[in-house]
Amino acid sequence: MLNFEEKLAIIEEFPELERVNVSLGRVNFQFNESVSDKKNVVYHLHPNGNGFVYAGRLQNYQTNDKGMANIRDFSAKELKQIIKESIISLTAVEKPVSETAIIGENQEERWVNAENEQLLLINEDEAWNIYFGLNLEETFSTYEEAEMFLVEEGFKRS
Incomplete structure (x- = not known):
């Protein structure tokens, strides 16, 4: 001791x-x-x-x-x-309860644009979903498609 x-x-x-x-x-x-x-x-x-x-x-x-x-x-x-x-x-900032409910145990990434808007990219049931807050914005079948969309929209991994 x-x-x-x-x-x-x-x-x-x-x-x-x-x-x-x-x-x-x-x-x-x-x-x-x-x-x-x-x-x-x-x-x-x-x-x-x-x-x-x-x-x-x-x-x-x-x-x-x-x-x-x-x-x-x-x-x-x-x-x-x-x-x-x-x-x-x-x-570490704790995730809001609403985000925790969406994310659960799934793989996630945060993406942010120049206006500091955040999107969540979450791998759910073999799909890649993009959320703005609680709202599902887009769904892609591959990570690469989702990543391309986010980059084209002016977002970067945070």
Whole structure:
């Protein structure tokens, strides 16, 4: 198990995190560029070595009801990995529920034009469908046909 100083040294390797000292010698590290209301990546790192990292949007980590994973027994490699994944998860804009309903588990690509309009290209049931919001705009039998259409319409992969 890493001690407090070792964990602190690893966490401080992430320049995008801001240290905030809290009560009882504990330390939080916040990611102020978060696109969500969650800012604490590291929460209540305690001098006894216990602490938490936000993993509410991550898989493969056991979390509490606040989405925090206990890092007491993490190795240096595991700690670096979960912090990196946490930061990435807090920079990713969550898909609206309506898009999630359309996309499901299907392969998708986002395309955008000069006016910042977005289209979704989704592989569904052996067809390539283009959506604008919830509306189905076009359907193609191959990816190449869909790609050609999008390029001709002034869209680029985003």
